[in-house]
Amino acid sequence: MRTDEQMEKYTNDPRSWFTKEEPNPPKMAATAYSQFHIEGCARQVDELVRQVSDHVAGLDTELANLKEIIDEHLWIPKGFSETALASLRETRARTEAYKTRLEAVRDGFRALPREGSHG
Numbered sequence: 001m002r003t004d005e006q007m008e009k010y011t012n013d014p015r016s017w018f019t020k021e022e023p024n025p026p027k028m029a030a031t032a033y034s035q036f037h038i039e040g041c042a043r044q045v046d047e048l049v050r051q052v053s054d055h056v057a058g059l060d061t062e063l064a065n066l067k068e069i070i071d072e073h074l075w076i077p078k079g080f081s082e083t084a085l086a087s088l089r090e091t092r093a094r095t096e097a098y099k100t101r102l103e104a105v106r107d108g109f110r111a112l113p114r115e116g117s118h119g
Helices: 004-012 034-073 078-108
Strands: none
Touching: 034 078
């Protein structure tokens, strides 16, 4: 019976390796999806895009009215509206970036290979 040390030495010695060069083409085939599946996924993402677009529209309304609303309140320090607007603009930019990512996801679903298509 071999010891662990002997086994380690044997398996690390290239002379004890058996290798044979053989062509090894990929055995996997692209997965094809039904039109129903692809459009179902795309519709779900479209709904998210619509919701994000609605949120952006709400942010635009807030941006349009925020300075006036804040500046009319005596108890809010002067200049706070600019800080609030900067934060809201940043939120809007992040939300738009999220929407762009969702649109890329939807386009990715629509680009999936379809059943019955070759190529």
